[in-house]
Amino acid sequence: xxxxxxxxxxxxxxxxxxxxxxxxxxxxxxxxxxxxxxxxxxxxxxxxxxxxxxxxxxxxxxxxxxxxxxxxxxxxxxxxxxxxxxxxxxxxxxxxxxxxxxxxxxxxxxxxxxxxxxxxxxxxxxxxxxxxxxxxxxxxxxxxxxxxxxxxxxxxxxxxxxxxxxxxxxxxxxxxxxxxxxxxxxxxxxxxxxxxxxxxxxxxxxxxxxxxxxxxxxxxxxxxxxxxxxxxx
Amino acid sequence: xxxxxxxxxxxxxxxxxxxxxxxxxxxxxxxxxxxxxxxxxxxxxxxxxxxxxxxxxxxxxxxxxxxxxxxxxxxxxxxxxxxxxxxxxxxxxxxxxxxxxxxxxxxxxxxxxxxxxxxxxxxxxxxxxxxxxxxxxxxxxxxxxxxxxxxxxxxxxxxxxxxxxxxxxxxxxxxxxxxxxxxxxxxxxxxxxxxxxxxxxxxxxxxxxxxxxxxxxxxxxxxxxxxxxxxxxxxxxxxxxx
Numbered sequence: 001x002x003x004x005x006x007x008x009x010x011x012x013x014x015x016x017x018x019x020x021x022x023x024x025x026x027x028x029x030x031x032x033x034x035x036x037x038x039x040x041x042x043x044x045x046x047x048x049x050x051x052x053x054x055x056x057x058x059x060x061x062x063x064x065x066x067x068x069x070x071x072x073x074x075x076x077x078x079x080x081x082x083x084x085x086x087x088x089x090x091x092x093x094x095x096x097x098x099x100x101x102x103x104x105x106x107x108x109x110x111x112x113x114x115x116x117x118x119x120x121x122x123x124x125x126x127x128x129x130x131x132x133x134x135x136x137x138x139x140x141x142x143x144x145x146x147x148x149x150x151x152x153x154x155x156x157x158x159x160x161x162x163x164x165x166x167x168x169x170x171x172x173x174x175x176x177x178x179x180x181x182x183x184x185x186x187x188x189x190x191x192x193x194x195x196x197x198x199x200x201x202x203x204x205x206x207x208x209x210x211x212x213x214x215x216x217x218x219x220x221x222x223x224x225x226x227x228x229x230x231x232x233x
Numbered sequence: 234x235x236x237x238x239x240x241x242x243x244x245x246x247x248x249x250x251x252x253x254x255x256x257x258x259x260x261x262x263x264x265x266x267x268x269x270x271x272x273x274x275x276x277x278x279x280x281x282x283x284x285x286x287x288x289x290x291x292x293x294x295x296x297x298x299x300x301x302x303x304x305x306x307x308x309x310x311x312x313x314x315x316x317x318x319x320x321x322x323x324x325x326x327x328x329x330x331x332x333x334x335x336x337x338x339x340x341x342x343x344x345x346x347x348x349x350x351x352x353x354x355x356x357x358x359x360x361x362x363x364x365x366x367x368x369x370x371x372x373x374x375x376x377x378x379x380x381x382x383x384x385x386x387x388x389x390x391x392x393x394x395x396x397x398x399x400x401x402x403x404x405x406x407x408x409x410x411x412x413x414x415x416x417x418x419x420x421x422x423x424x425x426x427x428x429x430x431x432x433x434x435x436x437x438x439x440x441x442x443x444x445x446x447x448x449x450x451x452x453x454x455x456x457x458x459x460x461x462x463x464x465x466x467x468x469x470x471x472x473x474x475x
Contacts, residue, residue, distance in 0.1 A: 127322055129318050129320075129321075129322035130322055130324075132281070132286050132316065132318070132322075133318070133321070133322040133324075134334075134338070135285070135286060135311055136284050136285075136286060136311065136314070136315050136316045137315065137334055137335035137338055137339075137382065137383075137386065138311065138312060138335050138338045138339035138386060139334075139335075139338040140338070143338050147324065147334075150325070151324065151325055
């Protein structure tokens with residue numbers, strides 16, 4: 001078994017050499033997760049808005065459910081989706097199991113509660129005068145909503161980054177409904193698990209570095225946005 | 234001249250507690266109402282109901298002989314009435330963009346917006362700050378910007394919730410001057426203050442709100458001799474007696 005330093009050196013070489021397989025895996029990871037977050041964000045933020053600005057029975061319960069689902073284990077989502085999409089499952093005829101589409105669906109399910117809960121927090125924290133000012137200056141509800149989204153944009157970006165950070169690194173759903181098929185559904189986390197189990201640490205470490213770098217970049221962006229979240233006076 | 238906008242039987246409760254029980258309130262063009270009352274008397278609630286921002290339990294809106302419910306009138310109220318918070322909210326944009334917000338929202342033609350914004354900037358004495366972020370302005374400047382942002386929409390009714398609270402003397406003076414300069418025969422204004430003897434205009438209608446009920450201010454202890462003179466009170470608009 002190679003030492004950690006040897007494995008790390010080879011990992012760097014792999015990344016810098018432009019290894020097609022490695023970069024293909026990274027590409028699949030980003031493609032799936034970006035599609036998932038792009039699809040999940042608009043309805044999640046709309047729902048967050050509805051939860052802040054409308055009153056209906058079950059609203060608080062709904063919010064509690066989304067807060068709880070933020071921490072749902074990815075493997076549980078994967079298992080549920082697997083049962084739905086497997087050939088004998090109710091959605092088996094769609095033949096989505098072990099496809100990128102199934103992975104996207106899984107990651108949408110994972111990111112949706114984060115987007116709703118954090119989007120809700122960002123919008124609920126907005127100054128009440130914002131909404132009233134928009135309305136009294138003649139804005140309709142849609143324009144007032146767009147104004148609100150613009151005013152709390154940094155909070156919403158934080159929600160989106162947190163959702164993306166959650167799904168780019170998750171393994172449970174991708175493994176169960178993606179199947180870890182090379183060039184097709186193998187993404188960074190499933191590849192790390194596979195390469196480590198084979199004893200090929202260099203590729204695992206290289207992919208881990210990408211995730212770490214991504215986590216660092218996301219955190220930097222989060223701090224930048226949090227600094228911009230200056231309250232209105 | 235536009236007809237009066239009248240409100241009848243404005244009722245608002247919170248549980249068992251009566252917040253508002255106002256029988257009638259007429260807003261006449263060219264007239265200022267100075268509305269006084271203690272903190273929590275219901276002044277802000279009343280203004281927000283008039284502005285269509287807060288729903289009453291019941292209220293009727295009258296224009297001429299017609300009376301309709303608040304719920305049916307709310308869209309029209311929002312188009313005709315502008316409410317200004319005690320501490321105005323500034324959008325995270327430039328002074329000029331803040332001024333143009335309502336014009337864009339109400340569908341004013343793009344080519345007309347620039348000219349009206351420039352006019353409003355001059356009116357408020359903010360022309361040199363047009364591109365500054367609105368939130369970097371001082372409290373007094375923000376208040377003037379909020380007034381100009383309302384004025385540029387040419388509303389029928391302007392509601393000002395304690396507009397000079399916590400202002401220094403100079404900012405207060407500038408705000409009163411701006412208020413005086415924007416009043417015209419088409420506009421009615423309601424200005425609130427928690428002091429019965431607060432700033433107002435000699436000769437204008439002075440009302441007092443106590444436990445949700447409206448009455449003439451003098452009858453509830455206001456001291457007319459202590460009314461702070463409106464800097465523009467030499468102008469005829471308050472003496473016309475509509």
